[in-house]
Amino acid sequence: MKKTGAVYLVGAGPGDPGFITEKGLSRLRICDAVVYDSLASPRLLDEVPDQCRKIHVGKRAGHHSMKQEEINRLLVELAREGLSVVRLKGGDPFVFGRGGEEIIALSKAGIPYEVVSGVTSAVAALASAGIPVTHRAVSRSFHVMTGHTLSEEGELPADFAEFARLSGTLVFLMGLGNLSLIVKGLLKQGKGSETPAAVIESGTLPGQRVLRGTLKNIEERALAAGIESPAIIVVGEVASLDFSSTLKQPLEGCRIGVTGTGSFTVRLRKQLESLGGVSECILGLLIQSRRKGEKMKEAYEKLQSYTWIVFTSANGVREFFRGLLEWGYDFRAVGHVKFAAVGKGTADELLRYGFSADYIPEKYQVQDLAVGLKGLISGEDRLLIPRSFRGSKELNEILDETGGSYDDIVLYDVALAGLKAENRTEALKNLDYLTFSSASGVEAFFREADEETREALAGLKVVCIGDITAKALMDHGRKADIIAGVCSIQGIAEAICRDWK
Ligand code: SAH
Secondary structure (H helix, E strand, O other): OOOOOEEEEEEOEOOOHHHOOHHHHHHHOOOOEEEEOOOOOHHHHHHOOOOOEEEEOOOEOOEOOOOHHHHHHHHHHHHHOOOEEEEEEOEOOOOOOOHHHHHHHHHHOOOOEEEEOOOOHHHHHHHHOOOOOOEOOOEOOEEEEEOOOOOOOOOOOOOHHHHHHOOOEEEEEOOHHHHHHHHHHHHHOOOOOOOEEEEEEOOOOOOOEEEEEEOOOHHHHHHHHOOOOOEEEEEOHHHHOOOOOOOOOOOOOOEEEEEEEHHHHHHHHHHHHHOOOEEEEEEEEEEEEOOOOHHHHHHHHOHHHOOEEEEOOHHHHHHHHHHHHHOOOOHHHHOOOEEEEOOHHHHHHHHHOOOOOOEOOOOOOHHHHHHHHHHHOOOOOEEEEEEEOOOOOHHHHHHHHOOOEEEEEEEEEEEEEOOOHHHHHHHHOOOOEEEEOOHHHHHHHHHOOOHHHHHHHHOOEEEEEHHHHHHHHHOOOOOOOEEEOOOOHHHHHHHHHHHHO
16 A cells, blocks of 8 residues: 655754754654755755655745745645655744645645744844843833735835834844835834844854844945845844853854765764854765675675675775675674774774774774784785775785785775865865865865865865875875874864864
8 A cells, every 4th residue: 555645844943953853853854855945954954864855945046936836736746655745944834934825735635744843033043143032121022024025015014003013022034125114114103213123144054144223224234234135123122132142162163164975974064063163065975885796795705714804994894784784694794703994983883883893003094004914914814805996005015915815895986976076166265174084085076176176275274084084185285284183073073173273
């Protein structure tokens, strides 16, 4: 029987992805399709399963947003395919989010739905700007209005007068284009020209800007500052208060570009952002596995004959064990072998599968790994080295010298994803740091780098995880500015924090 689909209307929060709810996240993490607006943080898309369909229906440079009826139809169609669909909306789905219209369409089609409320910008953007939406003895209520419908004929709707006369905090969403009209209307209804007012652009986001003033000058100030959408207008006594956070984060103001595989860059970016930094994925690497290929099949069949398995990356560990299970074996098939890992990250990954490395070189370098292994193995030993297509040949060369017996098998390759080469160069110009976490990442980066990209690298600090990565960088004529001694996400973040101070 065909699975019945469902639609979850999930509030993404005001901008900063950290404001999504636990419940919203849990729906995102298991959905088959996500239909999202421009206001929902793109970072939340990192949370969906790999095979999830991602459909953007908001406005994007050069593209029109999808019409509401089309969105309604899309949701119904996806659910009828039996998919579990998340409709991800900025803020809360019902605060000027047209969530109700979507629900009516779903109900008509008999599709089950659920609403997961979100943190609305009408409150959170103010808080982020240091403006309390109510404050004892200052503002006893708050009122949220759209500033959008006001303008059609260049006049204010009939109930604007009552709204304007309320004594609490007045919050206008989608009002930037009508700021002038709103200010005039409020003054006309008797608000004093000294009434505090504020405009908040991109609240909770790294580019947040807050302008304060009064009804007399707020329009002029917003114009002068070139404030852009999304922006919220706040009018009332609270707009003169400033309770913005006084705690400075260690990476505040720091812009970091990251390179690496999907799961790695997502985890690293989370860590950097939790420390107050702003990050961007400059170069994504996709693992193209060959674990299902003939070569690996043979290696799995011959597992009994190997005495050591040597891993030179965490990706290799992951791919190897996935393949092991997929080919119908279990962990007993490697119960007899010893494991060597090039560094801590690789050894940690191994530990996740329940195996502690028998050998890790003191310095996390392939050369040291080879030299160290040389001292540990005898003529009886047979080694399996499952590695990346572009991995270093150094290990083999040293083992060859000693007449070591090994099978060196390509287990995966990496392909490029993320920003296009030309956009990458532009993005580099705005960064303080760029991180590399593997030699293959460095190779991939330079494969597409032109003169301008290389020059852009001069204007920032390059951070490498471990010596192998730094060496690969050096081979391309760029010295690493920082080498994270501890090869982990934590290690990179700490190294950047120390330097940024
Ligand atoms: N459902 C959303 C609002 C959608 S209407 C919510 O609950 O937040 C879109 C308007 O919301 C924008 O025009 C702007 O006025 C406001 N808005 C949304 N996110 C914002 C942000 N991060 N900073 C400032 N205004 C924002």
